[in-house]
Amino acid sequence: MKTVLILAASLLIASAVLVISLRILQWVVTAICGILSAAIDLFREIKTSVTAVNTRLSHLCRFVYKVSCLIRRRTKARTRRILYRATPRICNLLTMMSWMLSRASHTFYTRYHRDNIASDIRHLPDYTPESRIAVHGL
Secondary structure (H helix, E strand, O other): HHHHHHHHHHHHHHHHHHHHHHHHHHHHHHHHHHHHHHHHHHHHHHHHHHHHHHHHHHHHHHHHHHHHHHHHHHHHHHHHHHHHHHHHHHHHHHHHHHHHHHHHHHHHHHHHHHHHHHHHHHHOOOOOOHHHHHHHOO
């Protein structure tokens, strides 16, 4: 009888320890599930926030693209108008500059050639083909 009482007491203690262990395990599992649920909710909020920011950024990007296209179109139109008005004047100025440069280079060449011939004649008293060959190597 003493053995049965010891066995019953040990079974009672074992079952109490088992119940307490299971209750502690239940608390731990409940706490872990609560933490995981909070983490999942946090990640859902982060995903929602990232999606909202992505949407706003795409709208902003489209707006910037449309505004830049509009500005580029206006700038192109202004440039075309300016060039349409200024092209004849620019061509006229370029023609005048070209003519002035050609006249200046012609005048410079004529003066240089004339001075060069005069200096050749001054340095060579007898201007003969033989002396020209000796001086210029022609």
